[in-house]
Amino acid sequence: MSAEVAAPATVEVADAIFCTHFKEVCDDCSFDGREDNDAFYGFDPTNRDPIDCPPATLNKDGVYQCKKHGSTECKQCYGWKKQITRARAAAKKAGKSRN
Secondary structure, eight states: OOOOOOOOOEEEETTEEEETTSBSEETTTTEEOHHHHHHHTTOOOOOOOOOBOOOEEEOTTSOEEETTTOOTTOTTTOOHHHHHHHHHHHHHHHTOOOO
16 A cells, blocks of 8 residues: 655745645655646746745635735745845855756
């Protein structure tokens, strides 16, 4: 009998995926969404630090919005591509890149 391992539950916040703890990498969930988020924004996977998801709440339509501004598409809180680009540059500078 083989044991099936359930995929960790995820949430989507402004097109990026996180675990239910709002972490891109979570040891508690055994979740790592960096490769999926990198691919969504057109990047090759690399060993970079995870991006941070600011506090978010569900609005009446069931879409996550930032708590600070109450926006589902907040450019200040949800600038994922910019955060990923910075994390990738820092990883490359630190010599972590797989490429």
